Amino acid sequence: MSTKNIARHKPVTAHNTILPYAPERAVDESMQLTKRWLAWGVPGWLTVDLGETFWVGRWVVYPLTHAGWPQDYVVYSTDLRGSVDNPEPKTIMDSAGGRVDQQLRPPRKMRYAMLSFPRGMHCNPNLISIQDFQLFEAENPPYLTALSIENESLHPFFNPKKYSYNVDVPQSRTSIRVKPTALHSQAQIKVDGENVASGTYSQNIHLQQGDNVIPIEVTSADGQMEDTYMVHVTREGDQTAPSLNSIELRGPRSNVINYQPEFNPKHYTYRADVPNSYQSVSVTATAQESDVEIKINGRAVESGHRQEVDLHEGMNEIEIHVGHNDEASHYIMEVIREDV
The missing domain is CATH 2.60.40.10 (Immunoglobulins)
Structure with a gap:
């Protein structure tokens, strides 16, 4: 498990706040008594935008007791929701009460991570307060570090966190080969359904005129995480065809x-x-x-x-x-x- 807290100082919003205990205080890793988030009204929520997608393997919520508050200053329960594209995640990925330090099995992919609170604290069920919220990426995520097409250029330039690319080839090009390189050497890779060793070219893939979609599936060594990169290859067609x-x-x-x-x-x-x-x-x-x-x-x-x-x-x-x-x-x- 990665030891880097990927939620630290990331943009954060909440259903409301009691100033000066702003939502930003929940992602600053501070355990000072005054460095907490405080809000009123239930159910409530706090959402962190990680900026890009991550495979999250562990989530941690520190209650106020971690900074020295009495035991009844702990929320009853907390749900973790996540989404890759919705700033208001609907899917509950895990739940816990009190202090939370749990692994997600299997890890879950998300950009937006929301803590939702059905009830408040034991001392006042209408108030919600936590000391800090942290997220950690899973081990051996199924990312590529490089992706290339033999004698052709990808658009846009490759980025491990971008999953769709375009390639334009002339009509004379009837096949291509794809070379994916995985972040972790034990990852399993399939190109157009066929196994390919990391850092090597795939088999020749036949191209029809027009659009050709080539999936590159990357699976972590433990089989718990899978990402799919898509390469859209457009082979020039008959110039006389209607468009x-x-x-x-x-x-x-x-x-x-x-x-x-x-x-x-x-x-x-x-x-x-x-x-x-x-x-x-x-x-x-x-x-x-x-x-x-x-x-x-x-x-x-x-x-x-x-x-x-x-x-x-x-x-x-x-x-x-x-x-x-x-x-x-x-x-x-x-x-x-x-x-x-």
């Missing part, structure tokens, strides 16, 4: 949904993240040419007209087909609806 001029996504009340990367007629895969409250999205595909056939998830739709698509929790793949038979372009919009 789109734009794709627009909208949610409830016609809210515009941003997606990545920015639209390009010759890029064929995109991704958007939406909250759990979005049970559907509308997709508007506009063709560059007139009188071409457009299908969204197999349904014919006129260029520039909206098509409603229902969403389930997790990954939703929306296929947009433009053209006829072999003279066609295929776009993929991956919409990830938050799990609760």
Whole structure:
């Protein structure tokens, strides 16, 4: 287990506070009597933004007794909630009472870590106060330290905490090889479903025209943690095939949904993240040419007209087909609806 407290001095918010006992005092590692967070009203919460995702293996909550307060100045119970993308996590990952120093088994991946308090302290159930909140990363997390494509460049530049990359190749390139390097040598790596030793090239992966999605799965040696990096390889297609001029996504009340990367007629895969409250999205595909056939998830739709698509929790793949038979372009919009 890492000994570095990854919550120290990170941005923190709370449902409220009684000044001067601000939420920042709960992540400063100080055990002085006055260096505590104090709030009124239950249920209550305190959330830390770690800034990027971590595999958390241990969580610690120091009650006021650690700074010398009487035993009845301890909260009844504490829930730990976490999420990789929701500043208001819903999923309870662990629970404890009094002083907390517990390992998460298995470790859990999160950027936002929330302490939620169903009740306050024994001395006053309407008041919540803790001395310090700390988080520690698990041993041997399944990160890559390097990722490369033979004779090609990744966009954006590789970062172990970023999981999606794009590569554009000419039509003449019919296959590629991927070389992943793991942070820990005992990690297991699969590229496109095939085992690959860390720091070595994969087998040749055939490329079709248009978009090709290559998953790189990294599993910790103990099998408890898994990360998946995605490489989207766009092989240039037939320049005469019909293409789109734009794709627009909208949610409830016609809210515009941003997606990545920015639209390009010759890029064929995109991704958007939406909250759990979005049970559907509308997709508007506009063709560059007139009188071409457009299908969204197999349904014919006129260029520039909206098509409603229902969403389930997790990954939703929306296929947009433009053209006829072999003279066609295929776009993929991956919409990830938050799990609760």
